[in-house]
Amino acid sequence: MVNTPRSKSKPKPKPWAAEQLAASLLTLEGKPMLSRVADSLYWMARYLERAEHTARVVDVNLHQMLDQTPESANRRWELMLSALHVTSLPPHATRDVYTITHALAFDRSSKSSIVSYISAARENARQVREQISSEMWEHINRLYLHVRRTSKDDIWQVEPHEFFQSVKEGSHLFQGITDSTMSHGEGWHFIQVGRFIERAIAVASMLDAYFGTFHESQNGAHLLPFDYLVWVRLLKSCTAFEAYCKVCTATIEPRCIVDFLLLNAEFPHSVRFSANMVQNGLQAIAAATFARNAGPAERLAGRLRAMLDYMHIDEVMAGNIHAYLENIANQCAQIHTAIHDIYIAYPIEVALGQ
Amino acid sequence: MALTMDTIPCTLARPFNNYQLDHAYDEMFDGQGSQRPHYRELYRRLLDLPASELRRRQQAADLAFLNQGITFTVYGNDEGTERIFPYDILPRILTSNDWHIIERGLTQRIVALNLFLKDLYHDEHILKDGVIPRQLIYSCRHYRREMRGVQVPRDVYVAVVGTDLVRLTDGRFVVLEDNLRVPSGVSYMLANRQVMKYIFPHLFRSYNVQSVDHYGQALLSTLRTLAPRHRPDPNIVLLTPGVFNSAYFEHTFLARQMGIELVEGRDLLVHNNVLYMRTTAGLRRVDVIYRRIDDDFLDPLAFHADSILGVPGLLNTYRAGNLGIVNAIGTGVADDKAIYAYVPAIIRYYLQEEPILPNVETYLLDNLSHQTYVLEHLHELVVKAVGESGGYGMLIGPHSTVRQREEFRAQILANPRNYIAQPTLSFSRAPCFVDGHVEARHVDLRPYILYGEKVTIVPGGLTRVALRRGSLVVNSSQGGGSKDTWVLYQPDGEEQEERENGEEVSPRDGQYAQV
Incomplete structure (x- = not known):
C-alpha cells in the first residue's frame, strides 16, 4: 500500500507503485516494450554482427592464401580460429582450407557457422516480426533464404569471395534499412x-x-x-x-x-x-x-x-x-x-x- | 445428394480445353457453358494471355509469399519447416447480390449464436424449453462449467467468427460449419489481395472490387469495445502460442495491422486478479486478450495443468471482470458439429426468424433412426467427428474403401455422440490455373465476421480450393490452397434489393431488424 495522505477531491490512489508507473507510462509517446521483444532485438543484432564479422574474417584469410608466404597455412588458420572463438571444428587431421571454410560458413550442425548465425538472427527477427519494419523482416528473410540455398560446392567452383561479400552486404543493408525504416x-x-x-x-x-x-x-x-x-x-x-x-x-x-x-x-x-x-x-x-x-x-x-x-x-x-x-x-x-x-x-x- | 459424374461435352477454347463442366455449380460458366456476366472480363483476358505468361505470374506470386515469409509451419520436418500456402492466381468473383444474402445470413447467425451462449451459461431457457436436449450440451467436450454465471463484457461471447460456406448445385450458399473458437486464415485473405494487386493490376482495375484492407482496424475497434467497462483506454494484446505455431505468421500480421503487442504466455502474469505483461519499463496492465490459443491451454490452474502456453490465474482474472477475452472461454460448445444441427432451431428460438442461410442436412448418430439410416448409407455420406477441425477425423463415403467404412462403423457404434453424418455435397467449382491450363476445382468460402458494438463483415473472405482434381477437401493440411475473393460493387444503374442494413442491428435486447 502507498502510505500517502489522501485528499478527498482526488481519486483514491492505486494500490501499487507498478500500477502508478504503468499509468504514467500511458501518457508517453512510445509504448513500453515487452522484455522478450527487447531480448530478441538485442540478439538479432548480435547474431547478424557475428555473421558479418565471420564472413569478413574468412574472406580475408581465403584471399591472403593467394600470397605465398613462409607463414604456414596451419598457423594462419589456427590464428583465425582462435580469434573467432570457434567452438566446434573439424578434427585436426582433416583441417584444410576446404573443411574449415565449410565449418565456418555452411555447417548447419555447428553453432558457429555463418548459416547458423544468420538463421539465429532471422529466428529472433521472426519472433518480433510485428515489432520491426516489414522491410527489415523481408530483407533478413531473403538473406536467410540466400545462405540456406548456397552450398560450399556452389561457391567453391565459382568465386567464394562473392558469397562472403553477399553476407557482408546483407548485413550492411540490414543496418541501413533498420536506420531508415524503424523508429x-x-x-x-x-x-x-x-x-x-x-x-x-x-x-x-x-x-x-x-x-x-x-x-x-x-x-x-x-x-x-x-x-x-x-x-x-x-x-x-x-x-x-x-x-x-x-x-x-x-x-x-x-x-x-x-x-x-x-x-x-x-x-x-x-x-x-x-x-x-x-x-x-x-x-x-x-x-x-x-x-x-x-x-x-x-x-x-x-x-x-x-x-x-x-x-x-x-x-x-x-x-x-x-x-x-x-x-x-x-x-x-x-x-x-x-x-x-x-x-x-x-x-x-x-x-x-x- | 449424390455426385453426378456425367459431364457436359466441353467445347471451350484454350486454355479452357481441360475444363470440366457437369452438374456441380460452376462459378464462371452457367448451365449452357457460357460465361456468367461478372466473369466475362476475366474470361476474355485469359483467352489473350499465353500459358507462359500466367506461369510467370504464378511464380512471381509464389516468390512474393516466400520472401515475405507468408508461410505456415509443417510439423515434424526439420529441413523445410515453413511452406507457403498454395495460392491460385485467378480470383473468385462474387456479385453484390450474392454478398448481400451472405452478409444478412451471417449477421443473423452470429447474433443468434451469441444469445444462445449467453443463455446456455446463465438461465438455460433453451434447455428448459426442450429445444435442445440437455444431455447433448453437457456431453460436449467444449462446454465449460467454469463459465456458468460469468458476466462477459457486452454479453459478446464470439466476437471473431470464420464461417465456412459452400455453394450447392442450385447456386444457393449453405453453412457447412461455424468456427467459433479461434478461426484462422484471415491474414491470407489480406495477403492474397495484396499479391493479386501486384500480379493483375489491370484486371483488378477493370473490376469494381470492394476493399478488404480495413479488416485490421475493424478488428481493433471490436476488441476495444470488449474491454472491461472501468478501463476506458484499454491495453489490448494478441496472445500467441509462439513461433512454432502453424499460424504464427497470421498472429504477427494481425498484431502489426492493429499496432498491438504480440505476447506469449511467458510475457504475462496475474497478480491479485489483474493481468500484467512484463515490459522493459516494468509491469503493464492488460485489459483485453485476443487469444489464438485454445481454451484447454489458457490457464494451467483451470484447464490443462501442464500447459506452458497460458497464464496461471487467467480464468479468475476473467471472472473478476478485470479482463476481456476474445473469443470468450467456452464458445466451442456452439460449434460442436452436433449442436450445429440445431442452429436453425436456435435462430428461430431467439430471433423468431427463419434462417437466411440454410444448414446442410445433418444426421445425429446418437439418434437411433438416424443411426440406422447412416450405417446403411455410409458409402454415400460424409461422416465427421464432432470436435475435430482441419479435415481430420472425416470419412468421405464415395471416396472411401470398405475397410475405412468398417473402421468408422465400429467407431460410431462405440461412441455415437462423437459423430455426425451429412450428404456428400456437390459444391461449386471455380476456374483455377493448374499445369498450364485453366481447370475447374471445388471451392468453399470463409467470410470473417466481427461482433463488438455491431456486426462488421469485410466484403470478401478466404476462398479455399481443393487443388487435387476431383478432391472435395479444401483444408491446407490436406492439399488445399486458396485464392483471392472479390466482392463487386453494385453495378451502376442496378438497384440493390431493399436493404435494411444488417450491420447496424443492436443485439442487446435480442431484437434483429427483419428485412
Whole structure:
C-alpha cells in the first residue's frame, strides 16, 4: 500500500507503485516494450554482427592464401580460429582450407557457422516480426533464404569471395534499412547495443589473438615481410585497413594498430567507438523506460568507456596487453548480464515495488 | 445428394480445353457453358494471355509469399519447416447480390449464436424449453462449467467468427460449419489481395472490387469495445502460442495491422486478479486478450495443468471482470458439429426468424433412426467427428474403401455422440490455373465476421480450393490452397434489393431488424 495522505477531491490512489508507473507510462509517446521483444532485438543484432564479422574474417584469410608466404597455412588458420572463438571444428587431421571454410560458413550442425548465425538472427527477427519494419523482416528473410540455398560446392567452383561479400552486404543493408525504416526508439537502441557490444568483444578478441602470437614471435619493432601481411590481415579483418592508412599512413606498426583498433574515437569498428555506442544506447533505454534500477548497467558501460577514453596507448603497450584485452571482454560480459537482469528477467517483486 | 459424374461435352477454347463442366455449380460458366456476366472480363483476358505468361505470374506470386515469409509451419520436418500456402492466381468473383444474402445470413447467425451462449451459461431457457436436449450440451467436450454465471463484457461471447460456406448445385450458399473458437486464415485473405494487386493490376482495375484492407482496424475497434467497462483506454494484446505455431505468421500480421503487442504466455502474469505483461519499463496492465490459443491451454490452474502456453490465474482474472477475452472461454460448445444441427432451431428460438442461410442436412448418430439410416448409407455420406477441425477425423463415403467404412462403423457404434453424418455435397467449382491450363476445382468460402458494438463483415473472405482434381477437401493440411475473393460493387444503374442494413442491428435486447 502507498502510505500517502489522501485528499478527498482526488481519486483514491492505486494500490501499487507498478500500477502508478504503468499509468504514467500511458501518457508517453512510445509504448513500453515487452522484455522478450527487447531480448530478441538485442540478439538479432548480435547474431547478424557475428555473421558479418565471420564472413569478413574468412574472406580475408581465403584471399591472403593467394600470397605465398613462409607463414604456414596451419598457423594462419589456427590464428583465425582462435580469434573467432570457434567452438566446434573439424578434427585436426582433416583441417584444410576446404573443411574449415565449410565449418565456418555452411555447417548447419555447428553453432558457429555463418548459416547458423544468420538463421539465429532471422529466428529472433521472426519472433518480433510485428515489432520491426516489414522491410527489415523481408530483407533478413531473403538473406536467410540466400545462405540456406548456397552450398560450399556452389561457391567453391565459382568465386567464394562473392558469397562472403553477399553476407557482408546483407548485413550492411540490414543496418541501413533498420536506420531508415524503424523508429529510433527503445527497440532501435536495443539493436544498437546488441550490435556494438558484439563488435567490441569481437575486435578485442581479434587483437588479443594476434598480439598473443606477436609477443611469442618477436619483441622488436622490426617487421619481417611476412609479418606485414599478418598485420594487414588483422586490419582488414576489422574492415580497418583503409581507415588506418588515413590516420597512420601505410606504415604498419603494431603500436599504431593497437592504438587505432582499440582507442580511436571515430572509427566505427574500434573498441572505444563501440563502447561509446553501447553507453549511449543504454542511456537512451534508461531514459525511455524510467528504469529506477538502471544504475548497474550504466555504471559498467560508463566505466568501460572512461577506461578507453582516458587510456594512453603507451600505458597499454607497457602493461600486459593480454590482461588488458581480457578485462575489456569481461566488462562487456558484465554489461550484458546487467542488461538482462534489469530489463529482461527482473524479479517480479522489484517490479511491483514490494 | 449424390455426385453426378456425367459431364457436359466441353467445347471451350484454350486454355479452357481441360475444363470440366457437369452438374456441380460452376462459378464462371452457367448451365449452357457460357460465361456468367461478372466473369466475362476475366474470361476474355485469359483467352489473350499465353500459358507462359500466367506461369510467370504464378511464380512471381509464389516468390512474393516466400520472401515475405507468408508461410505456415509443417510439423515434424526439420529441413523445410515453413511452406507457403498454395495460392491460385485467378480470383473468385462474387456479385453484390450474392454478398448481400451472405452478409444478412451471417449477421443473423452470429447474433443468434451469441444469445444462445449467453443463455446456455446463465438461465438455460433453451434447455428448459426442450429445444435442445440437455444431455447433448453437457456431453460436449467444449462446454465449460467454469463459465456458468460469468458476466462477459457486452454479453459478446464470439466476437471473431470464420464461417465456412459452400455453394450447392442450385447456386444457393449453405453453412457447412461455424468456427467459433479461434478461426484462422484471415491474414491470407489480406495477403492474397495484396499479391493479386501486384500480379493483375489491370484486371483488378477493370473490376469494381470492394476493399478488404480495413479488416485490421475493424478488428481493433471490436476488441476495444470488449474491454472491461472501468478501463476506458484499454491495453489490448494478441496472445500467441509462439513461433512454432502453424499460424504464427497470421498472429504477427494481425498484431502489426492493429499496432498491438504480440505476447506469449511467458510475457504475462496475474497478480491479485489483474493481468500484467512484463515490459522493459516494468509491469503493464492488460485489459483485453485476443487469444489464438485454445481454451484447454489458457490457464494451467483451470484447464490443462501442464500447459506452458497460458497464464496461471487467467480464468479468475476473467471472472473478476478485470479482463476481456476474445473469443470468450467456452464458445466451442456452439460449434460442436452436433449442436450445429440445431442452429436453425436456435435462430428461430431467439430471433423468431427463419434462417437466411440454410444448414446442410445433418444426421445425429446418437439418434437411433438416424443411426440406422447412416450405417446403411455410409458409402454415400460424409461422416465427421464432432470436435475435430482441419479435415481430420472425416470419412468421405464415395471416396472411401470398405475397410475405412468398417473402421468408422465400429467407431460410431462405440461412441455415437462423437459423430455426425451429412450428404456428400456437390459444391461449386471455380476456374483455377493448374499445369498450364485453366481447370475447374471445388471451392468453399470463409467470410470473417466481427461482433463488438455491431456486426462488421469485410466484403470478401478466404476462398479455399481443393487443388487435387476431383478432391472435395479444401483444408491446407490436406492439399488445399486458396485464392483471392472479390466482392463487386453494385453495378451502376442496378438497384440493390431493399436493404435494411444488417450491420447496424443492436443485439442487446435480442431484437434483429427483419428485412
